[in-house]
Amino acid sequence: MKYQTKKKALILLADGTIFYGKSVGNAEGTAFGEVCFNTGMTGYQEIFTDPSYFGQLMVMTNAHIGNYGANNEEVESNSVKIAGLICKNFSYDYSRPDADESLLEFLNTNKLLAISDVDTRALVSYIRDHGAMNAVISTRVDEIDALKAELSNIPSMEGLELASKVSVTKPYFFGEKDAKYRIAALDIGIKKNILRNLAARDAYIKVFPYDTPFSELQSWNPDGYFISNGPGDPEPLKEVIETAKEIIAQDKPLFGICLGHQIIALANGVSTYKMFNGHRGINHPVINFETGKGEITSQNHGFAINREETEAHPELIITHEHLNDHTVAGIRMKNKNVFSVQYHPEASPGPHDASYLFDQFFQLIEEYSRSNVPV
Template sequence: MKYSNREQAILLLADGTIFYGKSIGIEGTVFGEVCYNTGMTGYQEIFTDPSYYGQIMVASNAHIGNYGTNAEEIEADTIMISGLVCKNFSFNHSRVNSDENLKSYFEKQHLVAISDVDTRALVSYIRDNGAMNAAISTDGTSIEELAKRLAAVPDMKGLELSSKVSTKEPYYIGQPEAKYKIAALDLGIKKNILRNLAKRDCYIKVFPYDASYEDMKSFNPDGYFLSNGPGDPDPLIVAQETARNILEKNEPVFGICLGHQVIALANGISTYKM
């Protein structure tokens, strides 16, 4: 089989733990905080979720790739994870409405990925030892060199990442004649959130992560939405001030994920990394 001689790949954790596997993406080396997702389906949504920007994703589900990809199922226009770790990777897929196989998708998106790893053991290790930075290498880089470069990668604490994934300019979703108007602060918003708000008779104006309360108020919304996103909420000073103004005006506001944490900080409630 043409896939039988895949290049050996390595996953190196910051504490020195090593997992070996096979390359299923492009040749290269990537770094990021290692995290995991236990979802049984929806791998394309996970890979394109801006909340995972810059992280190395471990898929605990044993099989990845068996139903291919579909452009309608993305949460962002590009893959957001820096690398993928999985157990069994399927080069063949079966689904009527799939666009292409996952291998081709990885190559087009320039993703470094490793398979044939005992991901359930890896998930247990992360659970017991905590989140940490890691490296995936599929290009033959030595362990010594990987360890040296990995040591220089910053921790997630204190990292402001919303600016990396947020829209640069405001845009609209839905129909202007909809019943409700929502001002959404894009800290790393998923496409499906916007689709579902529009389905519920909302007209949404999406603002950049650093929009002020005055910017959002100018839309004359019925309510405000603070989105999901990557990184630490502490550095998002402008977003906290925007949320604080919304709360002080006693206007309707809803936040999820990073947006929820920003609202907590605006209320004087501290947050911490799990």
């Protein structure tokens, strides 16, 4: 499908800077959110459906988006989670044989506003220099003052609780009921590929809503606990932090990813902060201090934990570090069966360098089981 005459569109940043483009598919509308960018060269469909991106306007740095269409199996949640899409060249045609539909059809089904023909190199360079900020994309190119007024009312990502917007409202199960392990997963924005990785290691997972009390998690008698990735600022999630404290006190194995990693840090009294620019892409270098090996990782986060407080904490060890800016990329507790990472070992999209972390989780469960056999 070709669009010869494209409708004008714009990106208005919170500081008043404007970039112009065209509406994808001649759609009309307006979308607000924090503008961020992802450097991945592939995996756009998984990125768009990742709950961790809820409420964000996504700038894709790859020059061509949509060229391999959309596949019904390549989703990380039940719907698109980004607030809007910004790209350079949008491909209305696709060439992959196993695609189910075009990306345009996929976005239209999910009612997502997308704009193309944007100088994304200039936009990303500007965001790098000036930091992540709120923005609006719109086809109302002649209503700048009105858009500025509306944008000024959009809350900052700092202090914003979003896990409740993406978490399930009722528990559900994933995997085979007769699997060897039972895992209680707290959903604060969980990706499907995390569940696939857990189930592939012979686990039956019960996924609980974000505000589930520890007593309900414990009543299922799991072999281990998992706290998922998710969107927004971790500090407002007081109930989740308290639940993490209770899980830690019980001392059964606990694994956290991204937002879950930040929750575990907060449960230990380590603060978090909003980054000037987050880490979003599939080629982020990380060093594992315990093995001495480097890993290329998939990352998506705009908050991080305080390194100085982590280093000073008597019960925490920094296990991983991001090599670009030396932020904390992984921790474990010295005297508890608890560890977490600030990146995505399940990837989707991305490399599989860090998938061993799931094996490490189940090894911890095995060790705990052996040391707690009833006499």
